[in-house]
Amino acid sequence: MVLLALLMAAFLVFWGIQKTQQAEKNLAHLDTLRLLAAQEESNRQLLAANAKAQEDAQKLAVTLDSIGDAVIATDAQARITLLNPVAQKLTGWTLAQAIGQPVDEVFKIINKVSREPVSVPVLETLAHGTVQGLANHTVLLSRDGPHYDIADSCAPIRDADGLVVGAVLVFRNVTEEYAAQQALRQVSALQKAIFNSANFSSIATDAQGVIQIFNVGAERMLGYTAAEVVNRITPADLSDPQEMTTRAASLSTELGTEIAPGFESLVFKASRGIEDIDERTYIRKDGRRLPAMVSVTALRDENEAIIGYLLIGTDNTARRAAEVERERLDRVLRDKNAELEAARAAADKANLAKSEFLSGMxxxxxxxxxxxxxxxxxxxxxxxxxxxxxxxxxxxxxxxxxxxxxxxNEVLDLALIESGQLSLSREPVSLSEVLQDCQTLMAPAALKKSVSLQFVPLTLPCFVSADHTRLKQVVINLLSNAIKYNRQGGNVTVSCHEGAKGRIRLSVQDTGEGLPADKLAQLFQPFNRLGKEDSEEEGTGIGLVVSKRLVEQMGGEMGVVSSVGAGSVFWVELALVGAPQFNDEVNEMQLVQAAPLASGERVRTLLYVEDNRANMELVRQLIARRPDLRMFGAEDATRGMALAREHQPDVILLDINLPVINGLQALKILQEDEDTRHIPVLALSANAMPRDIERGLAAGFLRYLTKPIRVTEFMDALDAGLALAQTQRAALQEL
CATH class of the missing domain: 4.10.860 (DNA Excision Repair, Uvrb; Chain A)
Structure with missing residues (x-):
């Protein structure tokens, strides 16, 4: 009996060991399957990454082949690795000939004036890892013989570790630009020579005949100074009145029209394009009579409207010499008038098409x-x-x-602000978030200038009523100026404290040289750089103007306190508001567990284009409750449109007040693109006025939603967009 019990016990132990070993084998088999699946996924991701890298390389190659500038790339030993078609044309080298050659063998440059060789900036860039510009008046010697005036710069190429592994040289042919500048200088010199000549009189009038220009020749000939006649009299007042009466009568008979005596008789013919030489007698200031030959030319604007008259006169006592001079002057004047007309037409075109100029800039x-x-x-x-x-x-x-x-677009902003066409999205904006972004962005500039950048921490969360992008633009501008015009080793301190009731004051204090009272009065004038025009610091003189007007449009105020030798404090006051509040439905929805996706149901995608992080996060959390949806986002329209073309989302959710390109402009571009016109687009904006909604719907938005979000309305609009997308997708598949 005892033996039987022992046998049973041994059997049970053996059986247990067998089961344990089998379970361990099963677990090992499952681990192996999981590892194989993970390896397969890694291989798939690697293939996708390689494909993307090849695609990016192809895009880069196409870009380099199609741009208008010449591009040369080298390795770390200054040997050529790339030569785009424009560079091949200008240097005279083919890509096959240039590959592996030292850059100074292919890119041979000399000084335009001295004709001495100039060092290729690639060598300096590789040595120091900095951007190098070509010197002015640099000439490229082509292998084929031609010489080209060139401009532009060289920049280092760095690897993922920041090491310089090569350089890229970008340059362009500016020969024609230099020739045009030289021609303009010659015209200017010629014009100055004409109006400063003492050998003949030049008198220019306005359309009413009142003298506006009285050159030194006229002063010498007639004895008057320019101050005695400009804006006071007409050329007729300097002439023999009886002679003027006789000439008027003769002209009336000739033309069959009653002509009043005086300057009007001369103007009548000139205004009709009739060439005339007026033999008249001037009465000098001292009373002496001076016989003169006077040529009259009507000055016209681009619309052929007369804006004045030009009278060129010579002393008739030396008529033979005057005839030769007149012929020469006529040729000069014709050429000058043609060049001046071309220059005036170009200037008028620039003035009338300022937006075209700004687009070029x-x-x-x-x-x-x-x-x-x-x-x-x-x-x-x-x-x-x-x-x-x-x-x-x-x-x-x-x-x-x-x-x-x-x-x-800062310059464009100023024009939009002054015309009242700039649209802002005022909503709760986290001031600490804006300041943190600005600190990160401006830290390199401060480090380069050896300026200490200090941000006093906010003690409590602070939200202001503002446009997120425009507020950041204002703070960046103030910080940039505080660093730029600071002393070496100076300080910039950013702090916030309570201002007027319900407002907060943001202050940017620097340790620069400060501003006197007379310059403070000019501080917010467009294009006024307060004497810094010739300094090394770049600037347009409109940043503060744009910032001040942006702050005012956001319902705030901007000012400055400055003392010479003690620095300046620029401050901005904005209205304090509470943190973004979303209705209770949002909070309730966060508590709801996402239902599993039904078997066979396709996961659809939503592209959200929004520059406000709080709004982006809110929608992300809402979409997380929808197992049938996946969301990806972009902070500006340019990136958003690129993602739409690449990923073909089912629905697009678009903010209206976006930087650079607003939502209405982006919608128009999406509608005109064959690849994206079928995608339903929903608007989500803080612009909630009836006219804003009407304008958005008229532009083509499927629905126009306003902030703060109403979850039910948002989900209904999203479902409508998904339904329309499904219908359109089915229609496209049937085609």
Missing amino acids: SHELRSPLNAILGFAQLMESGTPLPTPSQKASIDQILRAGWYLLELI
Whole structure:
């Protein structure tokens, strides 16, 4: 009996060991399957990353082949690795010939004046890792023989670790620009020579015949000074009155029209384009009579309206010499008039099409930004992927670059503000968040100037009524000025304290040289740089003007206190508001657990374009409650439209008050694009006036939602957009 019990016990132990071993084998098998699945997913992601890198490389190649500037890239040993078509044309080298050659062998440059060789900036860039500009009057010697005036700069190429691994040289042919500048200088010198000549009189009048210009020749000939006649008399008042009466009578008979005596008789013919030489007798200041030959020309604007008359006169006592001089002057005047007409037409065109000029300026500013942002994005998506530290640095570059791109429109902002067409989205904005962003953006500039940048921490969360992007623009401008015009090793302190009732005052204090009272009075005048025009610091003189008017449009005030030798304090006061409040439905919805996605149901996508982080986060949390939806976002319309074309979302949610391109403009571009016109677009904006809603719906938004969000209304609009998207998708599949 005992033996049987022992046998049973041994069997049970053996059986237990067998079961344990089998379970361990099963677990090991499951671990193996999971590892294989993870490996398969890693391989898929690697293939996708390689494909993206190849695509980016192809895009870069196409871009370099299509831009109008010449581009040369080198490795760290200054040997050529890339030569785009424009560079090939200007240097006379083909890509195959240039690859591997020293850059100074292909890119040969000399000084335009001395004809001495000039050092290629690539070498300096590789040595110091800094951007280098070409000297003025630099000439490129083409391998084929032609010479080109060139301009532009060289920048370092860095790897993911920030090491200089090469350089990119961007230049352009400015030969025609230099020739045009030289021609303009010659015209200016010729004009000055004519009006300052003492050999003949030049008298210019306005349309009514009153003298406006009385040159030294007229002073010498007639004995009057310019101050005695300008804006006082007409040329007829300097002439023999009896002779003027006789000439008027003769002209009346000739033309069959009654002509009054005096200057009018001369003007009558000139105004009708009739060439005339007036033989008249001037009465000098001392009473002496002076026979003269006078040529009269009507001055016209671009619309052929007469704006004045030009009288060129010579002393008739030396008629033979005067005839030769007149012929020469006639040729000179014809050429001058043609060139002046061309210059006037160009100036008038620039004045009448200021927006076209500003667009060109914007393009010039965007070109270097394109390189910065492009290469930063290539680094962000390169292989291997950047480390977390590198990724953070790249993110800062991208954020700074995109924000600088937004500020290119500063000049346009001033025009929009003054015309009352600038649209702002005033909503609760976290002041601490804005200041934190501004501190990050401006820290490199402060470090470069050896200026200490100090931000006094806010003791409590603080929200102001403002437009998020425009408030950041104002603070960046104040910080930039405080750093730019500070002393070496100075300080900039940013602090906030309670201002007037219900308001908060943001102060930016610097330790610069300060401003006297007379300059303070001129501080907010457009394009007035207060004597800094010739300084090394760049600027347009409109940043403070735009900032002040933006603050006023946001319901705030802006001012300055300054003392010579003690620095300045610029302050902004804005209305305090509570933190963004969303109705109770939002909070209730956060507590609801997301229902699982039904079997076979497709996950749909929503693209949200919004520059306010609080709004972006709110919608992200709402969409998280919808298992059938996935959301991705963009902070500006340019990025948003690119994502829409690339990812084809089911629905787009678009803010109206976006930087650079607003929501209405973005909608129009989406509607005109074959790839995106079918996507339903919903508007979500703080602009809640009836006319704003009518304008949005008329522009083509499927629904126009206003902030703060009403969850039920938001979800209904989203469902309507998804339903329309499904219908349109089905229609497209049937085609």
